[in-house]
Amino acid sequence: MLSANTRRYPLKSVVLVSLFLLAASGLILFLGISINMNNNNKAQAQEQQQQQQEVGQTKINELWETPADLKNPESVVYAPKQDVLFVSNIDGKPDQKDQNGFISKVSPVNGSIVELNWITGLNAPKGMAVYDNGSSSKLYVSDITDLVEIDIESGKIINRFNAPGSAFLNDVVSDDQGNIYVSDTITNTIYKQDVNAKDSNNTSLQVWLQSPQLEGPNGLHVDNTKNRLIVASLGDMSKPGAGIEVVDLGNKKISSLGEENTTSPFGGLDGIESDAKEIRYYVTDNPAGKIFIVNANGTGYTNLVDLHTSGTADLGFIPNQNVIVIPLMQDNKVVAYKLVE
Ligand SMILES: [Ca+2]
Numbered sequence: 603m604l605s606a607n608t609r610r611y612p613l614k615s616v617v618l619v620s621l622f623l624l625a626a627s628g629l630i631l632f633l634g635i636s637i638n639m640n641n642n643n644k645a646q647a648q649e650q651q652q653q654q655q656e657v658g659q660t661k662i663n664e665l666w667e668t669p670a671d672l673k674n675p676e677s678v679v680y681a682p683k684q685d686v687l688f689v690s691n692i693d694g695k696p697d698q699k700d701q702n703g704f705i706s707k708v709s710p711v712n713g714s715i716v717e718l719n720w721i722t723g724l725n726a727p728k729g730m731a732v733y734d735n736g737s738s739s740k741l742y743v744s745d746i747t748d749l750v751e752i753d754i755e756s757g758k759i760i761n762r763f764n765a766p767g768s769a770f771l772n773d774v775v776s777d778d779q780g781n782i783y784v785s786d787t788i789t790n791t792i793y794k795q796d797v798n799a800k801d802s803n804n805t806s807l808q809v810w811l812q813s814p815q816l817e818g819p820n821g822l823h824v825d826n827t828k829n830r831l832i833v834a835s836l837g838d839m840s841k842p843g844a845g846i847e848v849v850d851l852g853n854k855k856i857s858s859l860g861e862e863n864t865t866s867p868f869g870g871l872d873g874i875e876s877d878a879k880e881i882r883y884y885v886t887d888n889p890a891g892k893i894f895i896v897n898a899n900g901t902g903y904t905n906l907v908d909l910h911t912s913g914t915a916d917l918g919f920i921p922n923q924n925v926i927v928i929p930l931m932q933d934n935k936v937v938a939y940k941l942v943e
């Protein structure tokens with residue numbers, strides 16, 4: 603018995619020791635991973651906090667405001683070559699073809715109205731984009747169901763392109779090639795006028811992307827370096843509320859920028875502009891009267907200003923002066939702020 607027992611103990615010990623070592627090494631491995639994960643989480647949290655602080659550090663100083671002679675201004679765009687601001691005036695209902703809509707020229711220096719009725723005969727003009735191909739500068743304006751092309755030099759409408767199936771065209775943007783994108787808020791559509799098709803005289807607007815994931819697309823911005831289209835969405839017209847969507851210009855895949863209401867804003871979003879480095883977006887919430895600064899990588903945002911008036915629509919940006927220009931649709935004026943780091 604004894605001898606048999608003494609023979610068995612060492613075997614049992616070997617098994618037990620082996621099991622213990624296995625368990626111990628597993629525990630060490632587990633601890634190692636969890637410590638590592640903890641460090642990664644900490645680093646991520648610190649980075650997020652830093653970016654949050656950075657966006658939180660930006661302050662604004664009011665520079666000027668225009669007289670209240672505008673009529674439901676919806677959008678502002680800066681033309682660098684001409685050093686002028688264009689303002690689209692809906693004048694009336696945003697979906698009514700009443701032929702009283704117009705475009706004004708405003709001084710970026712002091713907000714004086716250079717020419718109130720620069721372009722007339724539009725209906726309810728909204729988003730605008732300036733594109734300069736080296737020989738001429740064009741202003742593109744959405745007008746309910748049409749994209750209107752204006753020659754800036756002569757101040758004349760040179761083309762009207764119908765967007766088939768559109769109901770509420772909103773923002774217009776061009777990429778660095780000269781392709782034009784137009785959002786339709788009601789039909790969840792992005793239209794495209796292809797610059798190559800333009801060369802072959804096929805100037806029509808085509809449905810480029812249609813998806814409920816666009817959530818009432820309103821403001822558009824092209825990030826040329828990352829080849830993506832950033833969409834500030836309004837949500838349902840009768841009950842605004844949506845976030846920022848990112849569309850890959852190559853494969854048209856749609857994803858959300860960050861997490862709505864946590865690391866990126868949720869609201870009746872309207873205009874979107876970017877700083878020169880594509881690090882931050884400036885985004886307006888139209889019904890709430892707010893302007894947000896949003897990290898372009900979706901890691902955080904902050905409320906820059908609450909204007910306590912609904913109708914903060916499609917803002918403009920003067921990059922070399924770091925100035926944002928906000929149309930106040932209900933107040934019939936435009937107000938400019940300098941961003942101070
Ligand atoms: Ca009108």
Ligand SMILES: [Ca+2]
Binds near residue numbers: 729772773873915916
């Ligand atoms: Ca808009």
